[in-house]
């Protein structure tokens with residue numbers, strides 16, 4: 001969305017500083033939540049655990065530098081650890 005589109009979209013919603021502050025606080029909560037999601041292999045639906053490895057990679061164990069951070073195919077299993 002362009003800046004002009006955001007301005008047009010926001011004009012009807014944010015008429016007071018309080019509305020802006022509330023929207024900002026909500027976004028900050030969402031960002032904190034997104035930052036709290038661990039995106040390593042351990043929380044990926046494709047990971048079967050040590051000895052089973054990554055199902056997407058034919059059962060290979062992810063390399064040590066990938067295991068803690070995951071890859072672009074990471075898919076959240078919704079388990080928060």
Ligand code: SF4
Nearest residue numbers: 041044047054070071
């Ligand atoms: S994050 Fe990538 S490498 Fe790790 S288990 Fe998921 S798909 Fe496999």
